[in-house]
């Protein structure tokens with residue numbers, strides 16, 4: 001890949017997927033799932049799909065594109081039913097093709113099922129070998145299809161749904177938050193470490209009790225459902241129409257390792273984690289950052305949208321006024337035709353435009369949530385100076401990203417992560433800032449008001465909670481010292 005091509009790619013880690021499911025007899029379950037997926041669009045923009053159960057029959061519609069491009073009212077009207085499972089995808093395992101879109105629908109001796117997966121298996125190679133050795137006809141290159149075939153095998157081997165789901169999950173290693181629809185029940189399951197989030201809620205009046213499962217609570221809010229709880233790490237939850245309580249059981253006991261990047265950046269700020277919105281958490285890490293890395297300046301600005309809450313927190317803790325110094329074009333999607341190298345050199349600014357009348361003559365603190373390769377930050381600093389900022393101090397509301405992710409987030413290989421290659425002073429010089437400081441790992445974790453062992457922080461410290469296949473490890477970890485690799 002050329003440097004120019006690399007520069008075209010987003011300079012942020014990218015979320016893997018969103019899952020949403022609803023069990024609501026008498027309701028327009030396809031439409032409700034459409035809205036749920038719409039709220040979770042930030043988790044995946046490459047493909048979308050919904051499978052609807054009507055008795056023993058299941059109807060599936062999936063395609064490449066945003067939820068609003070894949071579905072229209074005519075398509076949804078042709079999908080009546082009582083239970084729906086939906087999925088937004090961004091490819092981490094398997095290429096971006098429609099055969100890899102989800103949900104995966106397979107038939108068993110007990111009827112069909114539809115499976116939607118958020119996460120990434122780290123034993124996909126081994127599982128693929130085992131599945132390929134059976135009669136299974138793999139039609140995609142995703143790890144999600146492997147989980148589905150493991151479930152099909154368990155059901156056809158004689159197990160009931162619940163036992164079969166446990167058996168299939170037991171063959172998987174890595175991150176997997178699943179929603180599984182069957183003709184009689186909806187299931188939700190999280191891997192033993194709970195790396196990716198998954199929550200459930202309910203809605204309904206006059207004795208109706210409808211169930212909803214969503215990657216984030218913002219998916220519940222959009223359809224007016226009440227948040228009830230998260231699916232706990234290592235938990236399997238079964239929802240049946242008419243039941244007043246779901247049936248909950250643990251299938252795995254592991255230390256919890258929620259992805260801390262969900263808190264910092266991936267999940268929507270209005271989604272709730274640990275009893276509060278992420279907006280509140282992100283404001284708080286801005287406050288911690290201000291205390292840890294104070295600087296004299298005239299104005300605090302945030303890089304929209306994700307840097308704004310931390311910038312507000314930084315401003316409140318430091319007393320330096322907050323202002324909008326950068327305006328974001330919100331309509332730049334993945335399919336947007338990127339400017340050529342020559343256009344970029346000529347100064348074309350597609351996504352962010354600084355406000356010279358706000359910035360001119362000011363010493364600026366600019367807050368961003370993370371630096372991955374540093375390509376965007378460098379251009380941003382140049383643009384702020386061009387707009388008249390006399391000093392640019394960059395503050396990052398996460399620690400330096402030094403390691404790639406193997407659990408469902410698309411990060412660059414380690415040799416492309418700027419903090420893995422350069423010292424703080426070298427990064428300062430590369431970005432052209434007057435000063436640069438990152439949030440400490442302790443500050444990031446303490447601000448969450450949850451025990452530090454509750455988080456995966458591997459992209460900041462290389463402490464991977466789940467061992468992965470060697471081939472997968474060596475494809476991304478280019479700078480890892482042999483000793484550390486052996487100790488994992």
Ligand code: SF4
Pocket residue numbers: 013195258259260261262404405406407408409456457458459460
């Ligand atoms: S490695 Fe980083 S991005 Fe991946 S799960 Fe852990 S904290 Fe999240």
